[in-house]
Amino acid sequence: MSDLRSEIKREIESGEYNCEKELTLSIISGKWKIIIIYYLGTEGVLRFSEINRLLPKISHKVLTTQIRELEEDGVVHRKVFAEVPSKVEYSLTTLGESLIPIVLMMDEWGKKNIKHFPVAKNR
Structure with a gap:
């Protein structure tokens, strides 16, 4: 587990987050x-x-790092099949699925407001 993940886990367990939004972020x-x-x-x-x-x-x-961190946080499920060559599939957990409305709202906000950020159009 990365140092950042360890720190987040420690902060969750000790109740050090200032608010729930900080945990989500x-x-x-x-x-x-x-x-x-x-x-x-x-x-x-x-x-x-x-x-x-x-x-x-x-x-x-x-x-690989981003998926592993999402997996460690319980957002993504990794399923390994006992095959040769190996086969691995990724899906959202129930916790991960609960983030979909937030992600879709962010997508919609971006579509509506991209015109206000001309630099973003070039990315």
């Missing part, structure tokens, strides 16, 4: 986590290569 923070949650919520069960294709600008290492 700590779980979904990371450039790609919200997008990973979005695709798993809208596309359903996906393999690593499928997620990677949906996010062409993400490196293999970063995608």
Whole structure:
């Protein structure tokens, strides 16, 4: 578990978060986590290569790290099949599915307001 994940876990257990919003942000923070949650919520069960294709600008290492952190936080479920070659599928847990309305609202907000952020159009 990364140092950040360990720190978040310690803060949750000790009640050090100032508010619930801070906890939510700590779980979904990371450039790609919200997008990973979005695709798993809208596309359903996906393999690593499928997620990677949906996010062409993400490196293999970063995608692995982001998925592992979501898995550690109980948002993503990883299912490994006993096959050769190995097959792994990712899906949202019940906790992860509960984030979908938030992610969809963020998507809608972005669509409505992108015109106010001309730099964002070029990303």
